[in-house]
Amino acid sequence: MRKKTGLSWLWFAIGMVYFFLPLLATFLFSLRGKKGVLSFVAYEHVFKDPQFLRTFGFSLEMAILTVILGLVLIVPTAIWVHLKVPKAKPFIELLTLLPFVIPPIILAFGLIKTFSRPPIVLVSSPLLLVAGYIIVAFPYIYRSVDAGLMAMDLRGLSEAAQSLGSSWITLLFKVVLPNLRTALLSATFLTLAIVIGELTLALILAWPAFGPYMALMGRNLAYEPAALAILSFALTWGSIGLIQLLTRGARDKGAKLGAVTH
Amino acid sequence: MAFIELDGIVKVFGNNTVVKHLSLSVEKGEFISLLGGSGCGKTTTLRMIAGFEHPDEGSIHVAGRNVAGLAPNKRKLGMVFQNYALFPNMNVRRNIAFGLKIAGKDKAETERRVDEMLEVIGMAEFGPRYPHQLSGGQQQRVALARALAIEPSALLLDEPLSALDAKIRLRLRDDIRSIQRRLGITTIYVTHDQEEALSISDKVAVMREGVIEQIGTPFEIYNHPATPYVSSFIGTLNVLPAKIVDAAAGILEIAGQVIKSGKPLDPTAGSDLAVTVRPEAFFLQGDASESNSLSGKVANVKFLGSVVRLVVNIGGVDVSADSFNAPRLTIPALGDEVKLHFSPDACVPLPVKAKADMVAALEEGAAETRKG
Numbered sequence: 268m269r270k271k272t273g274l275s276w277l278w279f280a281i282g283m284v285y286f287f288l289p290l291l292a293t294f295l296f297s298l299r300g301k302k303g304v305l306s307f308v309a310y311e312h313v314f315k316d317p318q319f320l321r322t323f324g325f326s327l328e329m330a331i332l333t334v335i336l337g338l339v340l341i342v343p344t345a346i347w348v349h350l351k352v353p354k355a356k357p358f359i360e361l362l363t364l365l366p367f368v369i370p371p372i373i374l375a376f377g378l379i380k381t382f383s384r385p386p387i388v389l390v391s392s393p394l395l396l397v398a399g400y401i402i403v404a405f406p407y408i409y410r411s412v413d414a415g416l417m418a419m420d421l422r423g424l425s426e427a428a429q430s431l432g433s434s435w436i437t438l439l440f441k442v443v444l445p446n447l448r449t450a451l452l453s454a455t456f457l458t459l460a461i462v463i464g465e466l467t468l469a470l471i472l473a474w475p476a477f478g479p480y481m482a483l484m485g486r487n488l489a490y491e492p493a494a495l496a497i498l499s500f501a502l503t504w505g506s507i508g509l510i511q512l513l514t515r516g517a518r519d520k521g522a523k524l525g526a527v528t529h
Numbered sequence: 530m531a532f533i534e535l536d537g538i539v540k541v542f543g544n545n546t547v548v549k550h551l552s553l554s555v556e557k558g559e560f561i562s563l564l565g566g567s568g569c570g571k572t573t574t575l576r577m578i579a580g581f582e583h584p585d586e587g588s589i590h591v592a593g594r595n596v597a598g599l600a601p602n603k604r605k606l607g608m609v610f611q612n613y614a615l616f617p618n619m620n621v622r623r624n625i626a627f628g629l630k631i632a633g634k635d636k637a638e639t640e641r642r643v644d645e646m647l648e649v650i651g652m653a654e655f656g657p658r659y660p661h662q663l664s665g666g667q668q669q670r671v672a673l674a675r676a677l678a679i680e681p682s683a684l685l686l687d688e689p690l691s692a693l694d695a696k697i698r699l700r701l702r703d704d705i706r707s708i709q710r711r712l713g714i715t716t717i718y719v720t721h722d723q724e725e726a727l728s729i730s731d732k733v734a735v736m737r738e739g740v741i742e743q744i745g746t747p748f749e750i751y752n753h754p755a756t757p758y759v760s761s762f763i764g765t766l767n768v769l770p771a772k773i774v775d776a777a778a779g780i781l782e783i784a785g786q787v788i789k790s791g792k793p794l795d796p797t798a799g800s801d802l803a804v805t806v807r808p809e810a811f812f813l814q815g816d817a818s819e820s821n822s823l824s825g826k827v828a829n830v831k832f833l834g835s836v837v838r839l840v841v842n843i844g845g846v847d848v849s850a851d852s853f854n855a856p857r858l859t860i861p862a863l864g865d866e867v868k869l870h871f872s873p874d875a876c877v878p879l880p881v882k883a884k885a886d887m888v889a890a891l892e893e894g895a896a897e898t899r900k901g
Binding site for chain 2: 428
């Protein structure tokens, strides 16, 4: 038995090394901006570059729009499917796989081709980019919400609320959404993390986003891209840490889902 | 018109007619149970009254108002669910206050009403707790308080005790009944548990395949079952194969022993039939009114507390016979030869067609008991 535990620790260690070694190497490399000493000079350059702030700001804006519009579109849909057309669930689940199967480059050209001529011309609007991002984020949002809805007794809760006189709006805002808190938070942070670093759509639709900026840096400079890579890692991990932190708060407040104890 | 009036209700799911021309009248303040095995349409009927399903035919009146087409949130009916359905994001107080806030009650009145309901369910100190911090029985009490807080015109309960363990089930059952009596609220209670239905209700409606087989007081249902299905679904029933000796005189033969039935026999149905006798209709000592007797070997003795159940093998068929427990009772040993006495009226012959029905009902009953 002990031998087995030892072996699994060994595998774990190998995995960790495989994962962290390149990260550590990148980090160390990013500190070599000044010859002979380790310094954060590459990070200074990154933060001083007005392009960095501009592109990051733009991507953040797009990400926030994507989160808002995505949630508004997908959350009610998921609830509707759960309550009214559970038979459609496998179909929607299949749809959520499409963004993984269809390369973003195809998606981008499809969007351009469709929305660059009447009746709907959207190519010049950042809304088209947001629309593309919603498609990319759709699996993450839908799956999070779906898992959240599965964890609560949606049908029972909605019937209880209705029998107490609740309208659909009250049901949504007082019962369903508060119990979806964890799911909504993880959907939000996953979407933010994905959209902020997204390259293909932003590049092909020609928007000054953070993804293309990182790619450009990577081509022209040595130490700054390494610093950027570390920064974007920190951002993603920060997001995941925030999910953990906020959902733990929710649990402590007693909003544990599906708790049936005797 | 009764307080709740169902008239010719039909409900079809796909090509399955779940409820077939069902009519039911419930008087104000009455406690009525819909009792039946799974798939008998009892829950569907309740959900149609609540408004979660809509009948394909027929009408439903509550308090003189036709509720057809009325959304569930406009019916003002309190509903309690099998799995409690408490809002996990709200504590007990806020759960109970939910319906009151929607009804637009002011803060003071809401608080007063919540306190009152917490008192009614005996959980005054549990207000700040969250559902997951409560036991199942406590959660169901809160669900009951939440449903009653809005002062509904009637209370609908859908198998409210099925998810609870036996001891809590018994206590909560009594509590539900006493709260219902105190508030005088019209109540419809759905259950598959016959003992629960008999012990809690003013009236029991035994349902099967979308129709009400019989409706009556628990006493009527138990002692005068109208159909073979009801007689077998309610209580324990012995079914004994018999042969007709003399139809006109009601003389039968069971495992070579001659007995008399107080009920008429149908001479045209052939000589084979089955008779039914309730376990409590057997007596170990007979007197003049229990003129029938059957002899057999004791195969098992079950001590059930207030009742001692003998299982006696009569001609290869195991027959249950109950005696009230008393210190003076002499309990026969395994393998003893005993004589079971019973009156001719306790012995009810079954037509052959009904026998198949009965077997199905007994199996269904056994399955439900196992599930419960």
